[in-house]
Amino acid sequence: MPERSPIRRTRRIPYWLLAMALLFTLGLWLIVTDAGYTAIFRTLSAGIVTTLWVSLLAFTAATVLGLLVALMRTSGKRVLVELATFYVELIRGIPILVFLFYVAFVAAPAIVAGVNWLMTPLIGPGLIEPLTVRAFDFVWRAIVALTVCYSAFIAEIFRAGIEAVDKGQVEAARSLGLSPWRTFRFIVFPQALRTILPPLGNDFVSMIKDSALVSALGVQDITQLGKVYSSGTFRFFETYNVVAFLYLTMTISLSLLVRLMEHRMARARR
Template sequence: MAMQPAPVRQSEGDYPWWLVALVLFAVAIAAVIVANDIYAQVFLTVVNGVGVTVFVTLVAFLLATVLGLAIALLGLSDHIALRQIARFYIEVIRGIPMLVLLFYVAFVGAPAFVALSNVIAAPLIDRGWVQPMVVRDFSLMWRAIIALMIGYAAFIAEIFRAGIQSVDHGQIEAAKALGLSRYQRFRLVIFPQAIRVIFPPLSNDFVSMVKDSSLVSVLGVSDITQMGKVYASGSFRFFETYSIVAYVYLVLTIGLSLVLRRVEARMRKNVSPHRR
């Protein structure tokens, strides 16, 4: 059998030429936007959706992180019923495409929630104390946020589970011997060590959510993609529009990735002296 060449491993000390190339590319596109009126107009239109994209991403990811942690803790519970419920949620939600989940929450879940709310509030509605809810009262943006929260919580739960289970069981037993409660063991012993394992994949999911937030455009939410879609459909300048849309997303995701890498490197640096 012929010998396979050993894979080339990139050293951490390698100069980031890829980053230099990206910066030059970004500067070149920025120069085109400044010099060309068409690209400038497209850019000014598209950036109006940046605020919505950032808001949807931050809120959905925060809620998904909280829900994911809760599901992970259920999955690590001593009660088999809670573990099975957590596993059921994770397997079902991970098997549904995000776009399908978005449509289901927006056009099935939201009307069902409104109908249930009106049934619960029926005595108050009959007395005229409150007005019945209608489906249009449930904004499309919040339907999209809830869908992203539900979808990403399943993946984040697995990240938390793996991180928590990576902690040495002997340290947990030692914390029990010291009389620490379950909450104190989690806060003082488990989580500070698990976060080093959790942070890298969690930050990757955060960057992924920035991109997946573009799915909210199918509901007409005025994010970056929707603003580009509206402009392109009116001007028929699809090449210029979607080139700028891709450029804006690249600036957001790569900039965020660099910041998160710096945070991760600082976490490793702060931990390394304790291992010596």
């Protein structure tokens, strides 16, 4: 087959992607050539690690918790189904920012008080010091809040993937003597994973964007550092241009990886 010319390959590139590439080039050029943008980028770059750390840890924990909730919802046992459904509907009905404040200022003090109550036999004689609310770092409060919030959405992704597997395969596996755990591990989950992976990738992209909400707790992420820098220098336009540039770079890159993964999985199914 004749090779396609570079011009024909270029024509297949989506216009929106070309626009994003031009926008990225412009942002990078400003950061490299403009001293003001360079200083802002150096200040905000410290928040990239915090943003990625919070997002990765919260998303990993949310995936594990979401899988457990999804297994409860698909267990067929009414008590577990009702509990899992109540959890999902409750968490999804609360805005993430509200839940973030609730965990930070209500749940965290309650957890510390509960731990101190359990440790009363040791605290009373002075064997250990009682915990303080300050010991519960705001970064971890934010991670807990994002974990719980996203676990409800991820649980629905897992549930949809599990229920998409043909019931006949499950019945065939059980008739061959496989236990429920082995049936799930070797039959259901590998097939459900093909359906689950793309939306999970999209949820991780959303997690990175929603991690900006942790700036409301003073966590030193990209948004918080940008807020502090702009309020001190009054360079709001330049600062938030860099903030948007950093988030766009991360989210668009990950979105393209998710699209590539979806394309390869679609080709593998053919």
